[in-house]
Amino acid sequence: MAAKPRKWVILIPILAGVAALVFLKQNKTEPPRATAREQPRLVRVIRAFTTTVVPQARGHGTVRPGKTWEAVAQVKGKILEKHPNLKKGAILEAGSLLLRIDPMDYRLAIAETEADIEATKAQLDELSAREANTRLALGIEEQALALTRKELERKRRLVKDGSISRSDLDSQERLLLTQQQAVQAQRSALNLIPSQRALLRAQLARQGARLSVARRDLANTEIRLPFAGRVAEVSVEQDQYVREGESLTRVDGLELAEVEVPIPIEQIRTVLHADGPVDILNTPPQALHRRLGLSARVELHEGGIRAGWPGRFARMSDTLDPKTRTVGVIVEVDKPYAGVRPGVRPPLLKGLFVEVVLSGKPLGDRLVLPRSALHDGRIYIAGADGRLEIRPVELELLQPDFAVIGAGLEPGELVVVSDLIPAIEGMLLETREDGGVLERLQRQARGAAAAP
Template sequence: MIEKRKKLLKRLLIIPPLIIGIAVVIWQVNNKQGPQQEPVQESAKKVRVMTVAEMSVVPRALGFGNVAPGMIWQAVTEISGQIVEIHPQLKKGAILPKGIVALKIDPTDYQLNLQKTKADIRALQAQITEVKERRVNTRASLAIDNRSLKLAENDLKRKQTLLRRKTVSQAAVDQEERNLLARRQSAQSLKNTLNLLPAEEERLNAQLAALNIQLETVKRNLARTTITLPFDARIAEVSIEQSQFAKLGQTVIIADSIDIAEVSAQVPIEKMQRLVSSRQLQNVTAASAMANIEKNFDLKPIVRFNSGNLNAAWQGRVARISDQVDPRTRTVGVIVAVDNPYNLNKDTTGPPLTKNMYVEVELRGSEQKNKIVIPRQALHTGSKVYVTNSENRLQIRVVTVHFLQGGLAVIKSGLKAGERIAISDLVPAIDGMLLSPEEDQKAVQALVQEAAGEGSLK
């Protein structure tokens, strides 16, 4: 019994220390200080920026098209005959000078016809001369007959007087009257001849005029036996050979001019509009504008050909504008002419500007001054820019874009010179976020160069 009490007492002795330990732990928890927290600091996002400035912009637009010769000459035979001569270099692709005899048609028949026509003219001229001589002779004969008629009339009067005196017979008077009538008949015949001679001469002159016209036709036909090049040309096609028979109206040669090449470049309408300032449109009628496009609008085109290692460029001029707009692509054709396309610049290498080459045409308008220009990459979602304010915080601002060109954007409103904009991406871009701006001078220099028209436009 005593042992049981001792064991119970030992167990009870464990409880007080436990209670004390628990109390100590509770006290320590309640009086323990939390970890010391440092205040949170805002981090700045690094970003490349540039200061907005007014600058001059050269508006540019790109178009593409195929090269065509300024003139295409088709040699169509105006007579028929056998080909008796062909220039030895008259072959596809050859370049021949103006005035060279390309081919000849047998002229024999036309030469004979020329000789016959000339002989007919000489014969007719002889007939006309004969008529003129007949007129002179007839007039002389008529003058003589008139004198004889006058004498015969006097003789008849004298014999009629003698008949009344009965010194001559009636038969003598009758004979004298018959002589008078014969004289009158002869004179009348000569008058009739004189009256008919002008009509005969007029008929002969008309025949002579017809023969002269025929002579000119024969001469023209004889000249048509020789076909010469009307300008310096590159031969595109030859469709006849030596000794072949050329039919009337047959196309035997096709040649392209080499002094001028043309490109019909398709340019979007909105890009064409920005090439021409409103000042240039004042006091310019549609007719005068089309008559002298270069002078009125100061458009400077450059034609380029790029294919692998082949690169060439030509300075062109705007010759005219197409008569219609493509409703599907909303483009207008600008016909650019290049003078002397076969004479390349010394600092360029490449082929001549030949037919059917697919080329790029860059049109440049007059310089537009005092424009707000930013890099195109600084535009976000089409109309937002990231402005860095004086406190280096981000301000997302909506701007109005005047036009886009290559890697730049011309701003109409929403930005002022002197403001800073971010030109690198911010992900995420939060309005009011702190920025660490770094001025990018290289980007500014590249922007100025592109605005001035330097570099490629894509």
């Protein structure tokens, strides 16, 4: 009998819970429903505009002197004198005497050759005197020959008359032959004089050439600097013996510096423009530069130093790098040591690693956008209804910082310049114009960003 009351104790709470659950279910109320609202995305935009665009190509290279002079010994001998400042890095003026080689051997050679020339001139004078004497002797011998002939004719008549013997006639005939031989000897001596004179004159010319060589060798004992420059290398010391062809020193010029930079072909294409065909083989360099409209600037950014030098496009390198598909462009800078300010603007020294900016002819009335506003050939437009439009565009020119739009964009349209992830066509936008991006874009398009 005690088990039944326990069952009711268990069932009563269960029945009460079920009854409460049924009551709550029958009397429940619907929760209030909120109306969904589309939240706009805040984006930065710029208003599309047209401006003048200066296409540019950039590259990096190492500065080298535009002119380098290497002194090579043209004579042999011992170094008797050396410039006290002939040391690496020293700057020397044009015409400075750098080295002097012992000139004694070459002075002796000059003296010896001059003596030989005087001896040859004396021989020529002697030959002229001998010619005059030979001509006089020939005249005398010819007169004697005429007299001998007359005497022979007289004796022939006397032999016929029987006044003289036959032996006297024979003696006269032998005398005639002797006199003829004497005349012939004088004539032969005269005939040899022109060839003897020609031989002496040739000998004199050879001695004159040897004298010129000796004087040149004497002049080459002095090594002078042909232009103002900075010493790059010194290979000899005082009292050292040098041989012909031995390198003595090397000096770099101060008036001109060069920088060769490799630039990709596609970048070169953006800055090289001409109105028609260009004859690069026969067009003077200055006229070619004007025709192409190229300008250049060399910039240094190192160790907190920002400096720039105006340059000019000089020439293209002779080869194209097949691996990097770049072509070498050589830019010249006049007076690289001018305007030096210690700690602010250093000289354009050999070996400095610099950036070269090539600028082409300006292109007027072009639509430009930041590179960051391009998304695989498409741009994001904030439409008049405040919604996103994803639009493909055609590129006319692509630069490292900006792009020139050829088609697909109109001036005045709002272009999104901030990152928009995800970008969904038709999404609601809240726009805010970015004046800083616009100002920077204008400077970049005009090429003003290159200025230090």
